[in-house]
Amino acid sequence: EAVEFGLDAPFEVEYHDTIPSTNDRARELADEGREDVVVLADEQTGGRGRLDRAWTAPSGGIWLSILLRPTVPPADAPAFTLAAAVATTRAAREAGVDAAIKWPNDVLVADGDGGQRKLTGILTEMEGEADRVSWVVVGIGINANVDAADLVDGATSLRAENGDVNRRVFTQRVLEEFHELRSNLDSVVPAWRDLADTLGRRVRVDTPGGEVVGEAVDIEFPGTLVVETDDGTVRVSAGDCEHLRPV
Numbered sequence: 001e002a003v004e005f006g007l008d009a010p011f012e013v014e015y016h017d018t019i020p021s022t023n024d025r026a027r028e029l030a031d032e033g034r035e036d037v038v039v040l041a042d043e044q045t046g047g048r049g050r051l052d053r054a055w056t057a058p059s060g061g062i063w064l065s066i067l068l069r070p071t072v073p074p075a076d077a078p079a080f081t082l083a084a085a086v087a088t089t090r091a092a093r094e095a096g097v098d099a100a101i102k103w104p105n106d107v108l109v110a111d112g113d114g115g116q117r118k119l120t121g122i123l124t125e126m127e128g129e130a131d132r133v134s135w136v137v138v139g140i141g142i143n144a145n146v147d148a149a150d151l152v153d154g155a156t157s158l159r160a161e162n163g164d165v166n167r168r169v170f171t172q173r174v175l176e177e178f179h180e181l182r183s184n185l186d187s188v189v190p191a192w193r194d195l196a197d198t199l200g201r202r203v204r205v206d207t208p209g210g211e212v213v214g215e216a217v218d219i220e221f222p223g224t225l226v227v228e229t230d231d232g233t234v235r236v237s238a239g240d241c242e243h244l245r246p247v
């Protein structure tokens with residue numbers, strides 16, 4: 001099924017059966033001065049994840065990158081990443097998969113054994129001046145109609161959770177939701193709160209400034225996590241977050 005067929009998206013769509021990375025392609029389009037384009041692929045051969053990790057992206061998934069030129073300062077850009085997590089989580093729930101968000105943007109599903117498996121990863125890249133974003137590429141990797149065995153350890157897929165989805169319908173829902181949210185950035189944080197799994201949990205966040213351990217109590221625009229630690233309240237704007245078991 002060609003995923004782009006009949007896709008009625010609020011973006012221009014460029015579809016590839018196979019491509020190294022939709023984020024790389026979207027960055028090329030950014031260099032060409034384009035905007036409001038989504039690059040979609042059935043398979044990626046050089047998918048990229050956060051922190052320079054590789055991202056496994058076999059045929060059957062939903063691998064896409066959205067190129068935007070928002071009129072916001074670079075400091076607001078994390079809100080687009082949160083919006084992508086919200087959009088994907090809503091679409092997953094509509095498809096019968098009980099997904100929730102781990103700060104800032106991993107979409108997870110409980111494994112029934114106290115642990116969680118990753119359904120979606122998001123990689124946002126941008127370029128800009130001090131006061132104004134030039135472009136943002138929001139890359140969303142959704143493990144859709146793929147076997148979990150073909151993914152890395154700790155990952156799950158829509159197929160493994162609740163059976164295959166219609167990728168055209170699912171992708172369209174994600175893009176519609178994302179478009180709504182990016183058109184009203186103030187709505188992103190409240191929507192994120194409703195779908196979050198992190199809030200109320202004990203977390204360990206590996207940040208550029210060191211490790212923060214405590215209870216995640218809230219999130220603030222554009223995506224700052226508020227953690228109550230033994231030494232008081234700490235606000236974290238970036239880092240790798242791990243959910244800890246309650247003590």
Ligand code: BTN
Binds near residue numbers: 139
């Ligand atoms: C992560 O959790 O580490 C982020 C993974 C992001 C993967 C997506 S798939 C579509 C887009 N193209 C890429 O090369 N990466 C992102």
